[in-house]
Amino acid sequence: MNTRIKELRKEKRISQEDLAFAVGTTRQTITSIEIGKYVASLPLAYKIATYFSLPIEEVFDLTEFEKEIKK
Numbered sequence: 501m502n503t504r505i506k507e508l509r510k511e512k513r514i515s516q517e518d519l520a521f522a523v524g525t526t527r528q529t530i531t532s533i534e535i536g537k538y539v540a541s542l543p544l545a546y547k548i549a550t551y552f553s554l555p556i557e558e559v560f561d562l563t564e565f566e567k568e569i570k571k
Contacts, residue, residue, distance in 0.1 A: 502560075503560050516534070519551065
């Protein structure tokens with residue numbers, strides 16, 4: 501899944517570790533989400549979006565899930 505997390509982190513000038521601490525996860529999890537190896541759970545996605553003061557849809561690209569729903 502594509503996300504804007506890396507871009508948003510750079511705008512705020514925070515590290516993966518800082519974001520991980522703020523949302524209650526590990527740096528490795530943030531790395532995996534950023535590179536598309538891991539899909540964040542809904543609670544974690546919500547925490548990340550809230551941290552950036554954005555709706556989930558503006559942080560995570562939900563296109564692939566929307567296609568599945570329309571099938």
